[in-house]
Amino acid sequence: MPTPARGARPTYRPLALAAVAAVLAVPVATAPSEAVHAPPRTGFESAAGAHWTGAAEERSLLAAVDRHSDRVSVERIGTTKQGRPLRLVRIGGRAPATLTVLLVCGQHGDEPGGREACLTTIRDLGHSTGPRTRAFLSRTEILVLPTANPDGLAAGTRGNSDGMDINRDHIALRTAEARALAAVVRDHEPDVIVDLHEYAATPPYYEKDLYVLWPRNPNTDGRLHEESRLLSEQWVRPAERDAGFSSGHYGIWTDPVTGEPVSQEAGDGQERILRNTAGIKHAVALLAESRTDPLSDAERADPALGRRRRVSTQLAALEGLFRYADERRDRIRAATAGSRAAGFTGRGPVYLGGADNEPAAPDRILADPPCGYRLTADGFAAVGDELALHGVVSRPDGDGVYVSMRQSARKLIPLLLDERATFHLVNGQPDTAC
Structure with a gap:
């Protein structure tokens, strides 16, 4: 497959720049045709990264975006053991030929960077007045589970209130959180699923700004496997590079001198992990993991700097995702439809x-x-x-x-x-x- 032209600008470049600027609390000029109404702001943005967006701030943000835009709807799809709502945000098209993209944010409660990128994206897609954005959303449905683990987020823990890792529950479905997500995948049949996480670096072998990985489970249809790798290698990783960030393959330690792989520490093919379950369930899928560790003395002295960098790397990944979805929608839909149909051949x-x-x-x-x-x-x-x-x-x-x-x-x-x-x-x- 050809690599995207280096001179071409992503469909969402002005929108993504506006989102990153909001996170970084610096101004940026956007083209008049792609103007974005900034308010409302996330709690994270208002605090310039001093703290993450709280549950009440999230609720207020989603309600405001829902009221503002007829292209956005918010529904409660479940309830956690501690009584917190699981919300699904729907943005954009509903037509039969629509491509559906699902973002799953914050499965691990102590990994909030991806969640902030998702909240910012919801706001920006809901408020954008640009014709390109409107055209994209007329043929694309974006589904966002902005806080996939509300109890874990409240406690600052990886697992939910029972201590269960939701991202190891997509086969057994013992948790309310995984059950709600399974129903979304069943009912909406997303063509693309992206799972946003964070990781702790192990210098010098494992310390990129963002790691990505496709479904490794061998039951993933070959067409979906190819598309998932293309999403990673030809869209998301180049978007990271263009934004000034480094990237690599999740779970693979590399030699700091040669860049060659030296061991695999994670990222296997077990079916109960969402990135793999998604591939088996007929979706192009990708895991995105931003680095939590401080990169400099400045970030160690001011943690807000590191938080803003973590969110910015996830926003860059989403920029690449949206460009991919728009440019390859026909091939993506053909791959997902072919995967579903193949089950009936019994071979x-x-x-x-x-x-x-x-x-x-x-x-x-x-x-x-x-x-x-x-x-x-x-x-x-x-x-x-x-x-x-x-x-x-x-x-x-x-x-x-x-x-x-x-x-x-x-x-x-x-x-x-x-x-x-x-x-x-x-x-x-x-x-x-x-």
Whole structure:
């Protein structure tokens, strides 16, 4: 695939610059055709990065944007164990041919940089009067889960109020937060899912401003895998470079002299992580991780400087994302539609392990997958709600239930029901009499 022309300007360049300027608390000139109404401001912006946006400030911001713009709507999609709302913001088009992009922000409560970028983006997309922005939103629906872990954010913890890591729960769906997100993915069928996180550096091997990674799970359709890598390598990472930031591949330590990989410390293909679940569920997907550690004595002396830098790196990534979505929308939609349709053909292996850079062991490959799985009545009663949230279709079968593999969720089903799968929900009985 050709690399985007270096001389071309991103569709959202003036809008992104305005957003970054708001975060950095410095003025920037925008083209008249792309004017952005700045108010309301996030709590983070108002404090110039001295503190993160609070829950009440977020609620006020979202309500104000909702009132201001008929292209924005805010709905409550769930409630945490401690009673905090999980909100989904919808911005832009509703037409059948619309490309849908989902941003998931702050799954880990102690990683607020991506959340701030999402709140700023909601405000800017809702308030922009530019014709390019309006045109983009007429053919693109942006879904944003601005605070995916409200209880963790309130406590400053990675996990939710039960101490569970939401980003390890996208198969079992034990948490209210992961269940709400699964319903969004099922009901809206996003074409692109971007998961915004932060990380702690390990100098000198692992210290880029932003790390990114695509779905590594081998059950990801090849077309989606290619698109996800293109999003990373030809749009997001160049956007980081153009904004003056460094980038790399999440989980890969590199030699500080040669730049060559020396080890992999994270970023595997396990299916329960959102970046991988999203690929299995037919979306182009990307993980974006900004660096939390101070980069200089100035940032150590004034933490607000580091916070603003963290948010700016995420905004640059979103700039690349939106440009990608607009320029490759037809190819993206073809890839996601092809992935969904492939489940009905019933061909090809299903992998219970491995990654795109780590072949699955032979005993972790279902080379000739079953026709489906039978569940007892008790087994279905234990997991029926989770199957429904995953969008898996089942039918009555004697005293139990039958789950056919001939559906769009074909490559997900064994991960849920096969006793050999690492994170399976229940032991289904494979049906090999096709």
